[in-house]
Amino acid sequence: MTKKSKAANSGIDALLGFEFQRNCALYLLLDDYAHISSQEFFLCIEHHDDFLFCYRSDCRSNIEAIHSYQAKKLSGSTWTIDARFAEIIAKMLGVGNDLKNDSAPKCKSYTHKLTFISNTDIKLSFSPKKEEKKNGKEEITHLLNEQNCMSPYNEIPEEIKNKIHEKVRDHCLEASIIYHETELCNLQIQWIDFPRNKNSQKDTLVGLMCRKLPHVSDPSAAVELLLSLFRDVEAVYNQGKIISLLDRTKRIEGNEIKKAINVIETEQKTFKLWRAHSAELSRKFQVPVGIQSSHESRIKDTFELLKDMSNNEHQIIKNFIKQNNYSMSYSGYDDMFHAYVTSIKDKSSINLKDIDIFFAALCAFVEYYGETLK
Structure with a gap:
């Protein structure tokens, strides 16, 4: 009723x-x-x-x-x-x-x-x-x-x-x-x-x-x-x-709450990874100083793009990272992410700049393999 x-x-x-x-x-x-x-x-x-x-x-x-x-x-x-x-x-x-x-x-x-x-x-x-x-x-x-x-x-x-x-x-x-x-x-x-x-x-x-x-x-x-x-x-x-109670617009699902907390954790781990290796990653991908100083906004924006299922290019990057863990093949994050960017460009037709592919790969990597990061 x-x-x-x-x-x-x-x-x-x-x-x-x-x-x-x-x-x-x-x-x-x-x-x-x-x-x-x-x-x-x-x-x-x-x-x-x-x-x-x-x-x-x-x-x-x-x-x-x-x-x-x-x-x-x-x-x-x-x-x-x-x-x-x-x-x-x-x-x-x-x-x-x-x-x-x-x-x-x-x-x-x-x-x-x-x-x-x-x-x-x-x-x-x-x-x-x-x-x-x-x-x-x-x-x-x-x-x-x-x-x-x-x-x-x-x-x-x-x-x-x-x-x-x-x-x-x-x-x-x-x-x-x-x-x-x-x-x-x-x-x-x-x-x-x-x-x-x-x-x-x-x-x-x-x-x-x-x-x-x-x-x-x-x-x-x-x-x-x-x-x-x-x-x-x-x-x-x-x-x-x-x-x-059948009105789903007035609900917050428990899974949404768990996911929200996971998003915070993933973003924080990504910030931490960037800060720890920003010097070599900035050199490798020629990240402008302006982006380096506002890296949190850039990372948050990238996570939003990765969540958008209609954004085909970011979905391609996300799926590639999900299917390929390069962490056991490289000793440095700069070489590992360079390999990711190169492989993604070789295997897919993506009209994104290298820096955009890098940030997408960085965020997707932490999302899928972040449990090993301190």
């Missing part, structure tokens, strides 16, 4: 307000990257909820589980069980019902979680009335902060659960919307150790990238690349205001 929503096309209009949600999604991804990346998964951005982590069966045909997030920051000091909190929870329960009814194929064992997440302390309290106090009821406070960062709804004290239930029920009655009470069992509330300032959030993401993926040599570039993938998806309008 697909769902029409008045807010379905919040993409472009909500970009300014979505920075926290976007950064929060990347934080969660990086924090548990080893586990998440070991599964078949995709992310949805501003689609049903702020963001979704969707996990598929190994055959990729059915969805096994969805972790849906409503990520909110608060200008005040603490979240409490007030009208705003009730409105958010009511919306999340509706999302749970929509996910269950979404027409995307699911496994028989399909489950979903609905997580309210914030970087502000969450104080869930119950204060007994006079009569209740006489009967021995005491005030109860359930805090979510750095000491207790996650609480499934079913593990929250009963009196507080009842208060949440009543507040959400009253909101739904007042707003004339359906109260999807059965979805409460899928609800969980989470505090996240994440700064309020956007620049500090970026610094935290870069630090997390360093810790979780230490092999990525330029964590700042990797974070920015992943955030750009998120921005591209969140800006897409839901077609006809229809929200469906």
Whole structure:
């Protein structure tokens, strides 16, 4: 079942307000990257909820589980069980019902979680009335902060659960919307150790990238690349205001994320190889000083050309390098790449300058044989 929503096309209009949600999604991804990346998964951005982590069966045909997030920051000091909190929870329960009814194929064992997440302390309290106090009821406070960062709804004290239930029920009655009470069992509330300032959030993401993926040599570039993938998806309008998990334009595939990180690694290895051997390579291929000083841009542009399947000449170079590893035949990179350029020109009709063929061969070589480079 697909769902029409008045807010379905919040993409472009909500970009300014979505920075926290976007950064929060990347934080969660990086924090548990080893586990998440070991599964078949995709992310949805501003689609049903702020963001979704969707996990598929190994055959990729059915969805096994969805972790849906409503990520909110608060200008005040603490979240409490007030009208705003009730409105958010009511919306999340509706999302749970929509996910269950979404027409995307699911496994028989399909489950979903609905997580309210914030970087502000969450104080869930119950204060007994006079009569209740006489009967021995005491005030109860359930805090979510750095000491207790996650609480499934079913593990929250009963009196507080009842208060949440009543507040959400009253909101739904007042707003004339359906109260999807059965979805409460899928609800969980989470505090996240994440700064309020956007620049500090970026610094935290870069630090997390360093810790979780230490092999990525330029964590700042990797974070920015992943955030750009998120921005591209969140800006897409839901077609006809229809929200469906089958809409691939609102997805970031797990393989895209892995590929993005691999691209960063490959580019960095190429920069490093060039810098280490720039003197002899520049002499061999008569690389102008202007290109030497802007080698990073030249290498990035070349990788883009190699990715373009319609660019026949660069595809010829890429395929030749893939099929021919000259690294065991030459003792110097200058002689090896000269041999590549000569062989490619001899075997193919290519209308590129030697310097262009060289840079294409350099990038393709690192892409296919870069795992041996330090």
